[in-house]
Amino acid sequence: MIKKEYKYSELTGEIIGAAMEVHRFLGNGFQEVIYQRALSHELFLRNIEHKREVEMNVFYKDIQVGTRRVDFLIYDKISVEIKAVTAIEPVHLAQAINYLEAYNLEIGLLINFGETKLRFHRLENKKYRA
Numbered sequence: 001m002i003k004k005e006y007k008y009s010e011l012t013g014e015i016i017g018a019a020m021e022v023h024r025f026l027g028n029g030f031q032e033v034i035y036q037r038a039l040s041h042e043l044f045l046r047n048i049e050h051k052r053e054v055e056m057n058v059f060y061k062d063i064q065v066g067t068r069r070v071d072f073l074i075y076d077k078i079s080v081e082i083k084a085v086t087a088i089e090p091v092h093l094a095q096a097i098n099y100l101e102a103y104n105l106e107i108g109l110l111i112n113f114g115e116t117k118l119r120f121h122r123l124e125n126k127k128y129r130a
Helices: 011-028 032-045 090-103
Strands: 050-058 063-074 078-083 107-112 117-122
Touching: 011 032, 011 063, 011 107, 032 050, 032 063, 032 078, 050 090, 050 107, 063 090, 078 090, 090 107, 090 117
Parallel strands: 078 107
Antiparallel strands: 050 063, 063 078, 107 117
């Protein structure tokens, strides 16, 4: 799971491992909030610094136009969006990428607990401004 070409590869691998443990234990079929609470606990057990449901400002041309809650913010640098749907659709990927761009975060994960096998996508913000 760890590939050196991915930024924060080791950390995203640890997050994915925590999600796999949650999915192995709970399986699929629960509401998203159940997986969110379980993943938060698993991240805590693994000493992975995280914040849940962080309200972040969304800007348009330097003015705040709203807010959005990211499911998880890991070490203030990686966003994690979770889903509990039967299949990830292009709209879910677009949404997760839009959040990365709106928050100016470089790396994110989209994790789906709703399938029989855990599915995840590593995302990179091509518009990231350091």
